[in-house]
Amino acid sequence: SQSLSPPSCSVAYSTSGCSSDQSARAQTQKELMKAIKELKLRLPSERKSKGHSGTLNALKYALQCVRQVRANRESYHQWSVEECHGCSLDLSTFTIEELDNITSEYTLKNTDTFSMAVSFLSGKVVYVSPQGSSLLRCKSDCLQGTMFSELLAPQDVSTFYSGTAPCRLPSWASCIGSVSPPADCTQEKSMFCRIRANRVQGSEMRYYPFRLTPYQLTLQDSDTAEP
Structure with a gap:
């Protein structure tokens, strides 16, 4: 009977270990379900689609947010570093009304074009x-105040930031002498980026390619002015 005691003790230890592992797994599963539940609550209404798993939609949305934040952080750091290399912005100041009047002369004759200030x-x-709200299929007040990088496809965020460092951009005032800006103002600095529309097909966000031609200016709104 004494020879059976060690195995019995060993079995007891093994059972205790299994119980501890099961408890840890149960706690992990509980926390995971709690996190997924919170993700579902925070899922934008346009990402909730009938006939698709709510959990899958929530996880896809969370993954997209992670990619977006990572792209923003890396690219904005690059933007800030380049901006600090002693470049001074000496720009003409425009009001929103002036900007709207000038750009409308061009966009009205080019129905696939719109202007945006960031x-x-x-x-x-x-x-x-x-025309921006029409081409992007959403109301203008939905775009106003939105982080522009959040409208871009995650893989295009770095393209946007690398092509819009303040020291690299031409002054907008020097490129508005005619309805059609000079070639050196439109061709050299253009880039292609995909911008999302306010429509979701299934659970996937839809993006449309646009050619962006960036300029720099100081835009005055009420009593404040910022580049």
């Missing part, structure tokens, strides 16, 4: 021409 300081959209 703040260097905040990265947010501060102006969008009327």
